[in-house]
Amino acid sequence: GAGVSQSPSNKVTEKGKDVELRCDPISGHTALYWYRQSLGQGLEFLIYFQGNSAPDKSGLPSDRFSAERTGGSVSTLTIQRTQQEDSAVYLCASSRGGDLYFGPGTRLTVT
Amino acid sequence: GQSLEQPSEVTAVEGAIVQINCTYQTSGFYGLSWYQQHDGGAPTFLSYNALDGLEETGRFSSFLSRSDSYGYLLLQELQMKDSASYFCAVNQAGTALIFGKGTTLSVSS
Numbered sequence: 001g002a003g004v005s006q007s008p009s010n011k012v013t014e015k016g017k018d019v020e021l022r023c024d025p026i027s028g029h030t031a032l033y034w035y036r037q038s039l040g041q042g043l044e045f046l047i048y049f050q051g052n053s054a055p056d057k058s059g060l061p062s063d064r065f066s067a068e069r070t071g072g073s074v075s076t077l078t079i080q081r082t083q084q085e086d087s088a089v090y091l092c093a094s095s096r097g098g099d100l101y102f103g104p105g106t107r108l109t110v111t
Numbered sequence: 112g113q114s115l116e117q118p119s120e121v122t123a124v125e126g127a128i129v130q131i132n133c134t135y136q137t138s139g140f141y142g143l144s145w146y147q148q149h150d151g152g153a154p155t156f157l158s159y160n161a162l163d164g165l166e167e168t169g170r171f172s173s174f175l176s177r178s179d180s181y182g183y184l185l186l187q188e189l190q191m192k193d194s195a196s197y198f199c200a201v202n203q204a205g206t207a208l209i210f211g212k213g214t215t216l217s218v219s220s
Contacts, residue, residue, distance in 0.1 A: 100154075
């Protein structure tokens with residue numbers, strides 16, 4: 001079956017611009033996660049959606065970051081007024097409560 | 112808060128056995144997971160321990176000691192394709208999986 005998909009795969013943007021990253025989770029997965037990974041670094045938790053519960057936003061690094069999940073499926077991560085330190089691979093994952101299935105990620109480069 | 116510690120790098124030769132340790136500090140602990148990530152790829156699930164003891168899946172085994180807040184991933188009969196980063200992660204009640212910084216394993220011939 002289809003895995004987690006993310007778009008775009010690569011995004012280059014100028015400092016100060018807004019970007020939107022999209023995640024399509026595996027159908028039927030109630031949990032959706034966003035992580036960020038800088039070059040050679042670990043996975044930094046950003047935000048977690050579980051069913052209809054309020055999302056856990058405790059990992060968002062600043063108020064420039066926001067995310068929503070519409071209809072319990074597709075999620076969009078928005079970064080406003082991008083900064084160079086936002087450059088990273090943004091990974092989305094979904095699960096049914098067990099192990100996580102990761103998408104291929106979006107590589108964001110802020111110039 | 113939570114914290115996980117694992118070695119940053121491990122090197123080994125083909126056919127050898129390597130153990131990657133992970134210590135953690137967290138509340139509401141449910142279990143410890145391990146993920147593998149090849150260079151340029153997405154992390155993939157390897158194993159999960161909720162109870163103390165050893166879980167074996169082929170060449171890979173994972174161990175957990177809840178009383179010691181400690182676990183390890185054991186890789187046997189190493190192959191070149193095992194060269195990757197390995198992440199331990201804690202499962203907690205009602206929150207997202209929190210990952211360690213990862214261990215880069217380099218397998219040489």
